[in-house]
Amino acid sequence: MTTREKAELGKLAAEASLGLGGAIKDRALEAMAEALRAGSAAVFAANEADLAESAGLAAPLLKRLLFDEAKLQSAVDGIESLRALPDPVGRVLSARLLDDGLALRQVSCPIGLVAMVFESRPDALVQMAALAAKSGNAVILKGGREAARTNSALAGIIYAAGLAAGLPERWLSTLETREEVAELLALDELVDLIVPRGSKEFVARIKAESRIPVLGHADGICHLYLHEDAEPAMAAALAVDSKAQYPAACNAAEVLLVHSAFAPRGLAAVAAALEGAGVRLDLCPRSAGILGLPGPAGAPGRSLKADGDWSVEYLDLRMAVKVVDSLDEAIAHINRYGSGHTDAIVAASRAAAGRFMDRVDSASVYWNASTRFADGYRYGLGAELGISTGKLHARGPVGLEGLCTYKWKLEGSGQVVADYASGARKFKHEDLGDGA
Amino acid sequence: MTTREKAELGKLAAEASLGLGGAIKDRALEAMAEALRAGSAAVFAANEADLAESAGLAAPLLKRLLFDEAKLQSAVDGIESLRALPDPVGRVLSARLLDDGLALRQVSCPIGLVAMVFESRPDALVQMAALAAKSGNAVILKGGREAARTNSALAGIIYAAGLAAGLPERWLSTLETREEVAELLALDELVDLIVPRGSKEFVARIKAESRIPVLGHADGICHLYLHEDAEPAMAAALAVDSKAQYPAACNAAEVLLVHSAFAPRGLAAVAAALEGAGVRLDLCPRSAGILGLPGPAGAPGRSLKADGDWSVEYLDLRMAVKVVDSLDEAIAHINRYGSGHTDAIVAASRAAAGRFMDRVDSASVYWNASTRFADGYRYGLGAELGISTGKLHARGPVGLEGLCTYKWKLEGSGQVVADYASGARKFKHEDLGDGA
Numbered sequence: 001m002t003t004r005e006k007a008e009l010g011k012l013a014a015e016a017s018l019g020l021g022g023a024i025k026d027r028a029l030e031a032m033a034e035a036l037r038a039g040s041a042a043v044f045a046a047n048e049a050d051l052a053e054s055a056g057l058a059a060p061l062l063k064r065l066l067f068d069e070a071k072l073q074s075a076v077d078g079i080e081s082l083r084a085l086p087d088p089v090g091r092v093l094s095a096r097l098l099d100d101g102l103a104l105r106q107v108s109c110p111i112g113l114v115a116m117v118f119e120s121r122p123d124a125l126v127q128m129a130a131l132a133a134k135s136g137n138a139v140i141l142k143g144g145r146e147a148a149r150t151n152s153a154l155a156g157i158i159y160a161a162g163l164a165a166g167l168p169e170r171w172l173s174t175l176e177t178r179e180e181v182a183e184l185l186a187l188d189e190l191v192d193l194i195v196p197r198g199s200k201e202f203v204a205r206i207k208a209e210s211r212i213p214v215l216g217h218a219d220g221i222c223h224l225y226l227h228e229d230a231e232p233a234m235a236a237a238l239a240v241d242s243k244a245q246y247p248a249a250c251n252a253a254e255v256l257l258v259h260s261a262f263a264p265r266g267l268a269a270v271a272a273a274l275e276g277a278g279v280r281l282d283l284c285p286r287s288a289g290i291l292g293l294p295g296p297a298g299a300p301g302r303s304l305k306a307d308g309d310w311s312v313e314y315l316d317l318r319m320a321v322k323v324v325d326s327l328d329e330a331i332a333h334i335n336r337y338g339s340g341h342t343d344a345i346v347a348a349s350r351a352a353a354g355r356f357m358d359r360v361d362s363a364s365v366y367w368n369a370s371t372r373f374a375d376g377y378r379y380g381l382g383a384e385l386g387i388s389t390g391k392l393h394a395r396g397p398v399g400l401e402g403l404c405t406y407k408w409k410l411e412g413s414g415q416v417v418a419d420y421a422s423g424a425r426k427f428k429h430e431d432l433g434d435g436a
Numbered sequence: 437m438t439t440r441e442k443a444e445l446g447k448l449a450a451e452a453s454l455g456l457g458g459a460i461k462d463r464a465l466e467a468m469a470e471a472l473r474a475g476s477a478a479v480f481a482a483n484e485a486d487l488a489e490s491a492g493l494a495a496p497l498l499k500r501l502l503f504d505e506a507k508l509q510s511a512v513d514g515i516e517s518l519r520a521l522p523d524p525v526g527r528v529l530s531a532r533l534l535d536d537g538l539a540l541r542q543v544s545c546p547i548g549l550v551a552m553v554f555e556s557r558p559d560a561l562v563q564m565a566a567l568a569a570k571s572g573n574a575v576i577l578k579g580g581r582e583a584a585r586t587n588s589a590l591a592g593i594i595y596a597a598g599l600a601a602g603l604p605e606r607w608l609s610t611l612e613t614r615e616e617v618a619e620l621l622a623l624d625e626l627v628d629l630i631v632p633r634g635s636k637e638f639v640a641r642i643k644a645e646s647r648i649p650v651l652g653h654a655d656g657i658c659h660l661y662l663h664e665d666a667e668p669a670m671a672a673a674l675a676v677d678s679k680a681q682y683p684a685a686c687n688a689a690e691v692l693l694v695h696s697a698f699a700p701r702g703l704a705a706v707a708a709a710l711e712g713a714g715v716r717l718d719l720c721p722r723s724a725g726i727l728g729l730p731g732p733a734g735a736p737g738r739s740l741k742a743d744g745d746w747s748v749e750y751l752d753l754r755m756a757v758k759v760v761d762s763l764d765e766a767i768a769h770i771n772r773y774g775s776g777h778t779d780a781i782v783a784a785s786r787a788a789a790g791r792f793m794d795r796v797d798s799a800s801v802y803w804n805a806s807t808r809f810a811d812g813y814r815y816g817l818g819a820e821l822g823i824s825t826g827k828l829h830a831r832g833p834v835g836l837e838g839l840c841t842y843k844w845k846l847e848g849s850g851q852v853v854a855d856y857a858s859g860a861r862k863f864k865h866e867d868l869g870d871g872a
């Protein structure tokens with residue numbers, strides 16, 4: 001079957017899914033979880049074959065590729081927690097009586113056909129298929145080549161289980177090759193949304209190659225700004241957590257901005273805490289002047305950051321440090337060099353924090369909290385589709401609502417616009433309240 | 437100034453606008469309305485010069501180009517009603533206590549820099565500038581060439597009034613030439629959204645030429661479906677209103693779908709009503725068989741629609757008619773040939789209407805109401821930015837909220853993720869309710 005045929009059938013499946021009730025979708029999720037348990041031997045065998053072929057890969061990649069009993073359990077747990085969430089479809093977002101017997105409701109509904117393209121991890125396939133099923137979208141999945149056998153085994157089990165439980169034919173399809181992905185990216189009249197998961201180069205390439213809207217983020221250039229009245233111990237603790245708690249995450253801070261009135265009294269303690277956590281510092285000339293180079297013996301080391309490139313994403317135990325002279329200079333720096341992901345201020349002043357949170361043009365803006373909180377589970381969304389740095393549709397950590405749109409349902413009793421145009425009737429526009 | 441420089445300054449203005457309170461924005465709207473009144477002589481003179489140069493244009497185009505006392509009054513009224521609306525920025529969309537002293541709020545905010553590109557009508561410039569000011573977005577406007585002098589006079593007055601009232605420098609810029617628009621369409625790293633207003637060819641061209649998200653609709657291929665149990669008098673009244681109340685509108689119905697069990701008993705009456713309103717009918721073979729050709733003397737005429745192209749948008753007193761054998765055939769037809777704008781069912785059965793409204797994949801789906809209700813004012817949105825047939829961000833008639841996004845504001849007291857990762861602390865995830 002060609003990629004276009006898969007997309008055309010996916011679009012029909014999406015239309016058929018528009019009428020699915022929550023009970024069928026939840027039964028499908030239950031069936032998927034059961035089928036994964038029942039079919040685990042075949043999945044593990046496929047995964048062993050994938051691992052054998054990839055034996056030369058680096059250990060972290062192999063760890064991501066591995067799909068064992070623990071990964072299965074976590075995938076099944078994920079499906080079950082998704083099942084426990086309320087149906088994201090059919091929520092009444094607003095309701096208004098336009099006139100007697102003429103009621104308008106704005107109601108959430110699935111988007112349609114969603115493509116989810118990701119690098120290697122086979123557990124992502126299970127999670128994404130389950131998100132699609134819960135939200136009533138049809139999905140086309142493409143996983144990493146290294147995991148081809150595992151993905152194929154997982155997709156086959158999940159598709160059949162969903163189909164048997166009442167999801168429509170072709171609610172899930174898979175692509176195998178890069179060429180098929182390239183074909184899919186051109187089908188903007190059939191595919192409503194792409195959700196890529198992978199390295200920033202991977203996401204950037206998909207954004208560049210397609211006209212289909214992309215939900216995701218390419219860069220996570222996050223900042224922690226220490227205001228003049230920051231409390232040094234809190235500043236140090238938040239710097240260490242934001243940078244070093246999991247440096248490879250997109251919400252790890254990459255740049256520390258320090259107010260020039262804070263630096264003389266607090267920067268040394270913050271730097272010592274960061275270096276104590278193994279962080280190497282790239283210093284602007286002013287911070288280098290305050291801290292000194294090359295830093296204490298035994299520390300990870302300091303160096304002068306002279307290149308002026310502040311759009312850095314180390315994803316490693318390394319952090320850039322820059323002294324600024326004002327709150328507004330920090331805000332301007334973040335808006336210029338940041339990626340609109342997550343940025344935090346450490347400050348005692350509520351006014352300064354408010355100005356920072358209003359004016360920093362990022363998806364998540366924090367006052368006295370670690371940038372690492374930017375995460376769908378930590379936000380309490382129940383499930384995470386991804387983190388979006390785009391400003392339209394969904395922004396920041398995105399749960400199931402990122403796979404939903406809405407439509408306007410108007411129920412009348414024969415009303416015509418001519419009566420309102422002539423003045424024979426007037427609109428009432430009475431708010432019926434949410435959920436009406 | 438180059439187009440890129442205008443966009444770069446617009447982006448800075450957008451950042452400066454992020455902190456604007458509702459009072460300043462409303463004062464700016466008030467100042468604009470006053471300045472338009474005070475400067476009306478210059479606008480009328482500019483408009484006379486535009487009209488003189490366009491003397492050869494057709495009467496409807498000249499009418500759109502005209503900016504006289506009545507258009508001024510209506511523009512000022514529009515600004516004042518916009519001013520009366522609540523601030524769309526700063527609304528708390530959700531609020532959740534993640535843990536003691538760690539509160540997350542999802543808060544509406546402006547999108548940033550919006551480009552609004554429209555054909556001739558100068559009154560659209562006033563409306564769009566006012567929408568941008570109320571929502572705190574910076575805006576780049578490009579109006580039709582024929583109205584260049586009028587647009588320039590209006591934009592000059594509005595910009596100066598907004599600036600004096602506290603909007604940031606360059607909150608509004610204008611483009612003059614098609615070449616500048618082409619340059620703007622390429623600046624997807626600076627411009628967050630394009631709102632085009634004009635013919636469907638105009639909107640389609642902008643969509644095709646830019647990677648910037650577009651909020652609008654190219655086609656309005658709307659359907660009215662008469663179910664088997666439709667009441668003939670209601671069917672006739674809704675057909676006439678949907679088609680003939682204002683045939684050039686995007687929400688006018690273009691195709692009448694008729695259930696084969698309704699046609700023998702009701703189609704003749706519906707056709708007579710349509711023809712009585714001056715509508716020419718393009719009939720499928722089955723409807724032609726029922727109604728007969730060429731139709732009664734003195735009527736606008738009937739013809740056989742043999743080309744099979746059901747994606748027709750007449751925008752005129754002309755309507756296609758097709759007999760279908762089931763509700764599901766009607767739904768499939770609409771999803772295949774429609775444009776996702778507005779589609780209506782006339783039916784007695786709530787079950788049939790519910791299935792139609794669930795499964796028709798359009799922005800607005802109606803039961804026993806005219807398609808002509810699809811309009812921001814009729815929906816009670818207070819202001820209309822446009823009608824979107826896209827599924828992401830905003831769908832259907834869009835008010836001020838189409839110019840807003842949201843950000844996540846987290847206020848803590850020094851919390852770090854490490855404490856939650858280690859299990860030392862647990863998330864509470866208590867809903868604080870909207871507006872908290």
